[in-house]
Amino acid sequence: MTSVLYDVPGPKAQRRNLILAVVTVVVVVALIAFVVWRLSLTNQFSAAKWNVFTYTLVWESIGQMLLNTLRAFALAAVLSLALGFLLAIGRLSDHAWVRVPATVLTEAFRAVPVLVMMMILYYGMPTLGVKVDPYWAVVIALMVYNGSVLAEALRAGVESLPKGQKEAGFAIGLRKSGVMMLILLPQAVRAMLPVIVAQLVVAMKDTALGFIITYQELLYYAKLLSSQPGRPILQSALVIGGIYIVMCLILSGIARWLEIRTRRSPKLKGATPLAIDDPRVHDGTVTEVIAMQRGGEKPGAGGTSL
């Protein structure tokens, strides 16, 4: 591994690295040991605390709640993709009366925290005489927020394409809609696929916010379980948290796989919007590097959101 920060270590540096390695291991092991010690002190590992998870009924409910989480995520993902395309095309429009509202909407939706949006739908709408189901509050809030972030990603993808693509499209006689649909968007989607999937991970994580507005999903059930005998709050958080983390890890894994594939794909040579880990940045000559960085200066440009 070549790094800009250090050379291949010599004997002295090797000794220092060994010491650092030992210190890291000691600190991490000490931290874990401390937590385990405190937990065993308060009997968190006793059978009574884990007893709830021996019932089939509990696991059936967990399955039901998992389904609820996935139900909200799936619909929100599809809807936010649709909204993302709509807003992105709106922002790229030539007509000011389409572009301006789309821009304002995108910026406003992006600035309002997802939880506040959910609360507006769930607690606020009844003031206006509309009762919103927690499920729809979660789905709509996620759609609005992730849709606007995806719109930004798609727009950045379109704008990162070489100008010649658009000009060539017009030159062969396509209309504006044809250039957008047949030339620009397919390439933008390809280039932005890792970002899009990464944003879906965010949507998946944010379904957990539904717990705060009493949507019956996994975390809500974890809270519910903690009222069972033995008050197994940490245990249910661990079990249900594990489910969440595994789901998100799988999606993130897909995002990373797509990113590696995108980077290697020869079809996308013209449109690498961001080349953070790109090996070519390190291996090429300086002029190549400068030319590349002119193309995509910012690391992590586009829709950075947690």
Add this chain to the structure above:
Amino acid sequence: MDVIFGNLDLWSEGITYTLLVFFFGGIIALVLGIIVGAMRVSPVPIARAVGTVYVNLVRNTPLTLVFFFFVFGYSALALPTLSNTILGIMAIGVYTATYVAETLRAGINTVPVGQAEAARAIGLPFGQVMSQIVLPQAFRSVVPPMMSVFIALLKNTTVAAGFSIAVLPQLQSTISNSHDRPGSPMAVLLWVAVIFIALVLLLTWLQRTLENRWRIAR
């Protein structure tokens, strides 16, 4: 307007708590993030592995769950009791630190290896290679994405409302639970949204200003 002027005490409390969580959460995130970021680019394989596991694990955990662990799980450790606010600040700091670490790592990776090689070729020692060549370039490319991380941190402070910390969205339940406070839930929440839009626009403007000031001239 009664929503604002009838509850001025609550609004100032809400904004104070939001900014409190934002600033202290941000400080924890920065300190922890710099440590983890340094671990992730270090020449020590074990430190790199620990950093990678931490970042991947926490980044794939919903923030609500991190809060859940800190606020509800902390009591299981039987350590001195801490208020929900402090636990919430720790939760948001631990969560955001992973994003800070990743931003730093990406920023360092944008500096071409040739820069450090050239610096060594003209005879600069390690300290000067870092302070004169590598870190200034990394810093410039890190500023805009780092501001995005802090904008996200600001928006994430709202999650604390679900754990009875008196940040802005918590106003809604406080006001609708008391009988003599003016304002409907909708009005309160819309004002909360307006405040967040204003704060985010402010940070975005700051981001753009800094980006223009510190852009790398090549």
